[in-house]
Amino acid sequence: MKNNSRRGFMGKAFGAVAGIGAIGSLYAMKKSWDPLPSVKAAGFTTLNMDDYKENELVTEKWRGKPIFVLKQTKEMMEKAKANPKDMDRLIQIGDSHFMVCVGLCTHLGCIPGYNPAEESFLCACHGGMYDFTAEVTKAPPPRGLDIPPFKIDGNKLVLGEEGPEYKKMLEAGITLKV
Amino acid sequence: MAHFTKATSVKDWFDQRLAIDKVEKVMMSEYWIPKNINFLWAMGMVLVVTFTLLLVSGIFLLMYYQPNVATAFDSVNYTIMREVDFGWLWRHVHGVAASVVFLIIYIHMFTGIYYGSYKKGREMIWISGMLLFVAFSAEAFSGYMLPWGQMSYWAGMVITNLFAGGSLHADGLVEWIRGDYVPAQAFLNRFFMLHVLLIPLAIMGLIGLHFAALRIPHVNNQDGEEIDFDAESKKYLAGDKAGSKVMRFANDFMAKDMMVVGIYLIFFFYLVFFHYDFAMDPVNFDPADGLKTPAHIYPEWYFLWSYEILRPFSTNIGLIAFAFAQVIFVLLPFLDRSPNTTPASRRGLFKIWFWAMLVDMIVLTAMGKLPPEGIFSTIGLVAALTFIGLWIVLPFITKMEKKA
Numbered sequence: 001m002k003n004n005s006r007r008g009f010m011g012k013a014f015g016a017v018a019g020i021g022a023i024g025s026l027y028a029m030k031k032s033w034d035p036l037p038s039v040k041a042a043g044f045t046t047l048n049m050d051d052y053k054e055n056e057l058v059t060e061k062w063r064g065k066p067i068f069v070l071k072q073t074k075e076m077m078e079k080a081k082a083n084p085k086d087m088d089r090l091i092q093i094g095d096s097h098f099m100v101c102v103g104l105c106t107h108l109g110c111i112p113g114y115n116p117a118e119e120s121f122l123c124a125c126h127g128g129m130y131d132f133t134a135e136v137t138k139a140p141p142p143r144g145l146d147i148p149p150f151k152i153d154g155n156k157l158v159l160g161e162e163g164p165e166y167k168k169m170l171e172a173g174i175t176l177k178v
Numbered sequence: 179m180a181h182f183t184k185a186t187s188v189k190d191w192f193d194q195r196l197a198i199d200k201v202e203k204v205m206m207s208e209y210w211i212p213k214n215i216n217f218l219w220a221m222g223m224v225l226v227v228t229f230t231l232l233l234v235s236g237i238f239l240l241m242y243y244q245p246n247v248a249t250a251f252d253s254v255n256y257t258i259m260r261e262v263d264f265g266w267l268w269r270h271v272h273g274v275a276a277s278v279v280f281l282i283i284y285i286h287m288f289t290g291i292y293y294g295s296y297k298k299g300r301e302m303i304w305i306s307g308m309l310l311f312v313a314f315s316a317e318a319f320s321g322y323m324l325p326w327g328q329m330s331y332w333a334g335m336v337i338t339n340l341f342a343g344g345s346l347h348a349d350g351l352v353e354w355i356r357g358d359y360v361p362a363q364a365f366l367n368r369f370f371m372l373h374v375l376l377i378p379l380a381i382m383g384l385i386g387l388h389f390a391a392l393r394i395p396h397v398n399n400q401d402g403e404e405i406d407f408d409a410e411s412k413k414y415l416a417g418d419k420a421g422s423k424v425m426r427f428a429n430d431f432m433a434k435d436m437m438v439v440g441i442y443l444i445f446f447f448y449l450v451f452f453h454y455d456f457a458m459d460p461v462n463f464d465p466a467d468g469l470k471t472p473a474h475i476y477p478e479w480y481f482l483w484s485y486e487i488l489r490p491f492s493t494n495i496g497l498i499a500f501a502f503a504q505v506i507f508v509l510l511p512f513l514d515r516s517p518n519t520t521p522a523s524r525r526g527l528f529k530i531w532f533w534a535m536l537v538d539m540i541v542l543t544a545m546g547k548l549p550p551e552g553i554f555s556t557i558g559l560v561a562a563l564t565f566i567g568l569w570i571v572l573p574f575i576t577k578m579e580k581k582a
């Protein structure tokens with residue numbers, strides 16, 4: 001009897017120590033799969049906004065992701081003004097307006113292609129479409145392209161820093177945090 | 179204490195220490211197989227052979243492959259394919275086997291469904307089989323990342339994005355899986371580890387479980403007849419081989435099995451030498467480029483049916499439909515409410531269900547390959563809804579089935 005309870009106690013003690021060990025190692029395993037600090041140390045990308053031409057899509061790179069920059073034409077601006085959903089997505093620098101977005105489809109992450117004649121994007125993966133402000137016009141994508149964190153600095157745009165204009169967009173729910 | 183005597187032969191020496199005679203009986207000569215089966219029961223052995231081919235060819239690829247985003251593409255497409263003597267052979271064997279293994283898995287699965295081999299004590303065989311299917315899917319996906327071509331990269335991007343769970347926006351989970359914001363070095367390295375170690379280990383364990391699950395119920399037969407294996411094997415051992423309903427696994431059944439395996443291997447090596455191209459996507463011969471999506475992204479043929487279930491819907495519904503398709507086959511033994519284990523041909527409505535499911539999956543596969551436009555979108559949508567509908571009606575039609 002005495003022996004049995006002693007074995008029972010040893011079993012429980014072992015179980016408790018092993019349990020703590022198991023939780024600890026699961027935690028270590030989880031953390032080992034996290035992105036490394038070198039990866040996370042957010043890359044900043046600075047764009048000179050004088051370099052872009054109207055209705056000509058340029059793809060920049062930020063944190064390994066493609067960034068679309070599209071300077072809006074006068075006609076686009078007229079259309080955008082008629083549609084506040086479009087207007088809210090644009091970034092104003094000086095007198096010009098820009099669409100600056102992460103060029104990954106909000107459905108499953110393919111890169112949509114831009115058609116300058118139609119002023120729209122088509123994602124070849126599952127047929128999603130976006131207009132010239134990258135607002136979604138055809139499913140499956142659930143929302144327009146996400147806007148990266150940005151800060152306006154004169155005629156420059158710093159990606160990766162959160163300026164007041166970006167924070168406003170985030171609060172208004174115009175973009176999700178990426 | 180165990181008593182050992184001087185060995186009379188090498189065999190006896192081992193027998194005293196490892197009981198090889200007993201083991202041979204349990205595993206081979208007295209493992210009983212019904213006589214009333216056909217070539218479809220050889221698919222399991224064909225799968226074992228194909229897995230061995232993957233293992234051996236994989237070991238040779240592993241000696242030159244480099245899991246580094248800068249060198250992976252060339253280590254496969256230049257070093258293995260052009261420099262290593264017979265490197266092309268290992269790569270083509272590996273690629274063709276990875277594709278063909280799914281063809282055989284699907285035949286094996288549908289054989290099980292047709293003959294009702296997933297119920298009356300055979301549930302664990304079915305469940306372990308479906309776990310093997312999941313493990314092979316993960317193995318094929320992780321392997322597909324390794325050559326680090328355009329299809330590797332973008333399939334990696336799209337599939338890992340599924341884990342964001344649509345509106346749940348679990349981007350943190352996606353980044354955790356990738357170890358980066360986009361598929362990059364950390365991603366390639368960990369999928370390499372999964373592909374060559376962890377998943378193959380899991381597969382080997384699951385194969386063990388699959389076989390263990392077969393021991394007690396034994397394999398089914400063409401009529402779904404419940405055989406008294408004790409009585410029938412006694413009859414066989416007593417000399418009435420013709421009157422017994424069973425035969426030995428080795429060498430009786432093995433001889434038939436190996437015949438099928440032989441024919442399969444001719445077909446297999448015909449593909450390896452003359453038609454390996456079907457297993458190699460031409461787009462994957464462009465190196466990975468995170469700033470350019472290929473015009474059409476589609477998975478390998480064996481994932482097309484479930485991909486097509488994802489595609490016609492908006493993100494959230496698509497994800498739910500996709501998740502449904504991934505797990506629903508596991509539940510087959512519990513959704514089939516009929517007590518009959520007879521072949522589908524003798525089960526009334528279930529016969530229609532079986533063929534409708536098979537045809538529907540072929541239609542889904544074909545539509546998954548075509549661009550998502552016009553009439554193809556519509557057919558795809560109908561086929562996806564049919565797939566879901568068939569699973570919903572299954573419990574009802576099988577409940578109504580008459581006892582055979």
Ligand code: HEM
Pocket residue numbers: 229232233235236237239240243254269272273275276279314315317318319321322323324325373374378
């Ligand atoms: C333990 C067994 C295995 C080892 C050691 C192994 C190893 C490798 C290696 C080193 C590669 C990269 C070279 C290349 O792309 O050709 C590779 C590729 C691949 N593996 Fe495996 N593998 C194993 C099992 C499997 C299994 C069971 C499957 C599928 C069911 C599979 C599917 C693939 C696929 C689809 C590729 C890409 C092939 C290509 O694009 O050429 N592998 N494997």
Ligand code: FES
Pocket residue numbers: 105106107108109110123124125126127128140141
């Ligand atoms: S990834 Fe763009 S539509 Fe699916």
